Amino acid sequence: MSDRIQHLTQSRRNFLATSASGLGTLAVASLMRDERLLADESAVINPLAPRLTHFAPKAKACIFIYLEGAPSQIDLFDPKPKLNELHGQALPESMTKNVRFAFIQKATAKLMGSNRKFARYGECGMDLSDFVPHLSTVVDDVAFIRSMHTEQFNHHPGQLMMNTGLPLFGNPSIGAWLNYGLGSESNNLPGYVVLTAGRGTSGGASNFSSGFLPTTYQGVLFRNEGEPVLNLNNPAGLTDAVHRRSLDALRALNQERYERVGDPEINSRIAAYELAFRMQSAAPELVDLSGETKATHELYGLGRPEPSGGGRGGGKGTFEAFSRSCLLARRLVERGVRFVNLFHASWDHHSNIDVELGHNCLMADQPVVALIKDLKQRGLLDSTLVVWASEFGRTPLGENRPGFATVNGRDHHPFAFTIWAAGGGLKGGTILGKTDEIGWGIVEDPVHVHDFQATLLHLFGLDHTKLTYRFKGRDFRLTDVGGKVVDKLLA
Numbered sequence: 001m002s003d004r005i006q007h008l009t010q011s012r013r014n015f016l017a018t019s020a021s022g023l024g025t026l027a028v029a030s031l032m033r034d035e036r037l038l039a040d041e042s043a044v045i046n047p048l049a050p051r052l053t054h055f056a057p058k059a060k061a062c063i064f065i066y067l068e069g070a071p072s073q074i075d076l077f078d079p080k081p082k083l084n085e086l087h088g089q090a091l092p093e094s095m096t097k098n099v100r101f102a103f104i105q106k107a108t109a110k111l112m113g114s115n116r117k118f119a120r121y122g123e124c125g126m127d128l129s130d131f132v133p134h135l136s137t138v139v140d141d142v143a144f145i146r147s148m149h150t151e152q153f154n155h156h157p158g159q160l161m162m163n164t165g166l167p168l169f170g171n172p173s174i175g176a177w178l179n180y181g182l183g184s185e186s187n188n189l190p191g192y193v194v195l196t197a198g199r200g201t202s203g204g205a206s207n208f209s210s211g212f213l214p215t216t217y218q219g220v221l222f223r224n225e226g227e228p229v230l231n232l233n234n235p236a237g238l239t240d241a242v243h244r245r246s247l248d249a250l251r252a253l254n255q256e257r258y259e260r261v262g263d264p265e266i267n268s269r270i271a272a273y274e275l276a277f278r279m280q281s282a283a284p285e286l287v288d289l290s291g292e293t294k295a296t297h298e299l300y301g302l303g304r305p306e307p308s309g310g311g312r313g314g315g316k317g318t319f320e321a322f323s324r325s326c327l328l329a330r331r332l333v334e335r336g337v338r339f340v341n342l343f344h345a346s347w348d349h350h351s352n353i354d355v356e357l358g359h360n361c362l363m364a365d366q367p368v369v370a371l372i373k374d375l376k377q378r379g380l381l382d383s384t385l386v387v388w389a390s391e392f393g394r395t396p397l398g399e400n401r402p403g404f405a406t407v408n409g410r411d412h413h414p415f416a417f418t419i420w421a422a423g424g425g426l427k428g429g430t431i432l433g434k435t436d437e438i439g440w441g442i443v444e445d446p447v448h449v450h451d452f453q454a455t456l457l458h459l460f461g462l463d464h465t466k467l468t469y470r471f472k473g474r475d476f477r478l479t480d481v482g483g484k485v486v487d488k489l490l491a
Contacts, residue, residue, distance in 0.1 A: 046183075046271060047183075047216040047217075047264070048179060048216060048217075050182065050183040050184070050185055051182055051183045053181075053182065053460065053461025053462060054461055054467075055461050055463070057425075057460045058459050058460075058461075058490075059384065059385045059424030059425055059459040059460050060338075060383040060384065060460075061333040061340070061383065061384045062174075062338070062384070062387065062424065063329045063333065063342065063384060064174065064341050064342070064387045064389065065342045065344075065364075065387060065388050065389070066159075066162075066163070066201070066207070066343050066389055066390065067344055067347045067360075067364070067390045068155070068159060068201040068202065068203070068343060068344065068345035068346055068390065069155065069312065069345055069347035069348030069349070069390065069391075070158075070390045070393055070413075071347045071390055071394075072347075072349060072353060072394040072410055073146070073416075073417045073418035073439070074114050074393075074394065074396060074410070074439050075114045075115075075116045075129055075131065075353065075357060075394075076116075076131060076418070077127070077128065077146065077418040077420070078146050078418055079116075079127050080396065080435075080437065080439045083112075083113050083396050083437070083438040083439060084113035086113075086438065087110075087113035089111050090109065090110055090111070091397065095440065096109070100153060101153070101395070101411050102154060102411050102412045103401040103411050104397055104399055104411045105400050105402065108400050109397045110400070111397060111438060112396065112397060112407060112408075112410065114129075115354055119136075121136040121139045122136075122139035123429060124139055124140055124430070124431055126139040126429075131357060131362075131365070132365045134366050134368075134370075138369055138372050138373065139429065141372060141381070141428040142372075142421070142429070142430075143426040143427055143429075143430040143489050144418060144420045144430065144431050144432065145418060145419050145420065145432050145433055145447050145452070145486075145489070146416075146431065146433040146435060147432065147433020147434065147442045147444065147446050147447050148393070148417045148419050148448075148452065149415055149416060149442060149446055149447070149449075150414045150448070151167075151414065152414055153414045155202050155203070155348065155412075156202050156206075158412075158414070159202070159203035159391045160206060160207070163203070163208070164206075164207070164209070164211065165450065165453055165477075165479055165480055169206055170211050171209075171211040171212070171476070172210050172212065172213045172217065172469075172478070173211070173219065173341075174339070174456065175219055175340075176210040176211065176213050176217040177457070177467060178192075178457075178460060178462075179191040179192050179338050180214075180217045180467075181457075181460075181462050182460060182461075184338045185336035186335055186336030186337050186338075187278065187336070188275075188278040188279060188335075189275075189286065189332065189335055189337050190220040190275065190279075191337060191338045192208070192217065192219045192338060193220055193332050193339075194221045194222065194340075194341045194343065195222055195325040195329065195340065195341065195342045196221070196321075196325070196344070197318055197342070197344045198310075198315075198318040198322070198344050198346075199312075199314050199344075199345040199346060200345060201343050201345045201346075202345070202346075207343070208221075208341055212472075212476070214264050214265055214267070214268045215265065215272075216272065219339075219341055222287075222328070227283075228279075228283040229276075229279065251274070254269055254270050258270075286331055289324070289328075292327065296327070299370040299374065300324075300327045300367045300371070300374075301323040301366040301370065302327070304319060304366075306318070307362070309355065309359060310356070310359050310360075310363075311355065311356040311359065312348055312356055313344075313347075313359050313360040313363060314344070314345075318363060319362075322342075322363050322364060322367055323366075325342050326342065326367035326368060327370075327371075327374075330371055330374055330375060330378075330380075334378075334380070344360075344363075344364065347390060349409050349410065350399050350409040350410070351404060351406075351408055351409035352408060352409060353409045353410060354408065368386075371386060372422050372423070375423065381422065382423060382424070382425070383423075384423050385421060385422075385423055385424025385426070385456065385459055386421060387419070387420075387421045388420050389421075390417075390419070392414040392417050393414070393415075393417025394410035394411065394412065394413050394417075395410045395411045396410075396413075396438045397410070399411045415441050415442070416441055416442045425490060426459070426491060427488075427489060430488065430489060432445050432486070432488055432489060433445040433446065433447060448482065450482040451482075451485070451486050452486070453478050453479050454486075455485050455486045455489055455490075457479075464477060464479045464485075465477065465479075
């Protein structure tokens with residue numbers, strides 16, 4: 001079988017992308033010629049052109065804030081007075097017999113209560129700890145899921161599960177799936193942008209990869225300082241006119257190769273070069289925050305004092321980087337970017353949880369809530385989904401790892417944890433799910449990671465069972481072979 005026939009048979013979308021027939025293809029090609037994306041009348045279509053949804057969408061963009069390491073739901077979102085009463089007592093062996101822990105020693109493990117003070121806020125009556133005072137001001141715009149669960153109890157597999165739907169390397173992330181299914185409304189910026197603050201996640205680029213999808217759909221990492229993207233600017237002495245002529249020549253060579261073999265990765269290459277050319281003017285304007293008002297800077301916490309002692313949460317400058325990234329996320333979706341990831345590590349509090357979790361919350365609480373408020377007052381929250389998530393939760397048992405002088409942290413807990421989201425068609429003020437008296441297991445409305453992913457795609461007008469890509473003889477999807485839309489979360 002020839003290379004061209006192989007590529008044509010990979011998937012229906014690849015066939016459409018490599019076919020010259022159809023009114024839709026001609027219309028897109030005409031628009032692309034206007035934008036100088038096509039070298040000639042027979043050139044390829046734009047792989048990020050906006051596409052039709054399966055049904056009417058509520059959301060147009062997503063800002064997915066990923067807090068690697070697992071924030072403790074017991075100390076932030078799911079108070080357990082009974083756990084405090086039982087502090088220091090052991091669980092029955094029947095509850096832990098077949099349970100795998102990352103570090104806890106079962107024989108001597110004891111329940112550990114929380115030192116946090118909780119109160120109820122908003123019309124929904126959501127319980128929040130004293131570590132997230134800003135979040136308490138927007139609870140009626142937020143949907144809280146207290147009954148998340150997953151099968152993964154170690155960080156990298158858990159990160160892959162939440163971000164790509166499978167605990168394995170080589171699979172597309174949520175942002176890649178959305179850009180594959182919907183395209184992008186931004187002409188001069190990538191459809192999928194990745195921002196970071198502090199340490200990188202242990203999963204690294206595998207959390208925002210395009211996997212087996214064409215590389216056009218992978219996340220593009222933006223930096224917090226200097227050039228937004230490395231090597232974006234022209235080298236000294238290279239004018240825009242010369243650069244343009246060089247790109248035209250390179251595009252012609254790529255187009256000739258594409259016409260011979262039909263490889264969609266060549267489309268990706270052509271589109272990437274053209275996008276980079278346009279980004280040379282768009283990206284510097286994006287990251288220049290001088291045009292934002294003083295009130296906006298203060299809202300997001302730019303320039304605020306940064307306490308020392310961050311521990312796992314990153315070194316000096318992390319507060320500023322996180323605040324800046326939240327503001328950049330708003331500016332990105334304003335400019336048509338489909339999916340923005342913001343990664344921060346680490347919330348992996350095996351010890352010193354009161355100090356280090358408090359530090360991280362002080363960093364994140366204000367700018368994340370500022371983002372929600374800013375989007376709302378600009379009329380963007382209804383169409384922008386803001387997610388606060390991680391790979392799993394933390395145990396009601398204190399971590400008694402050998403060598404620890406004191407027990408003041410929690411181990412990994414995949415059986416019951418909390419994530420939350422706002423906007424984008426979700427029902428604000430929702431508190432979904434319930435855990436038992438000590439926060440060990442779920443007793444009401446369990447939500448698997450695949451259920452949450454199916455719901456996210458639904459908000460964008462996509463049926464998670466129909467958004468597929470044929471790879472190695474199988475139709476893959478974000479939710480693998482499971483997942484259901486959680487109707488109780490929908491507005």
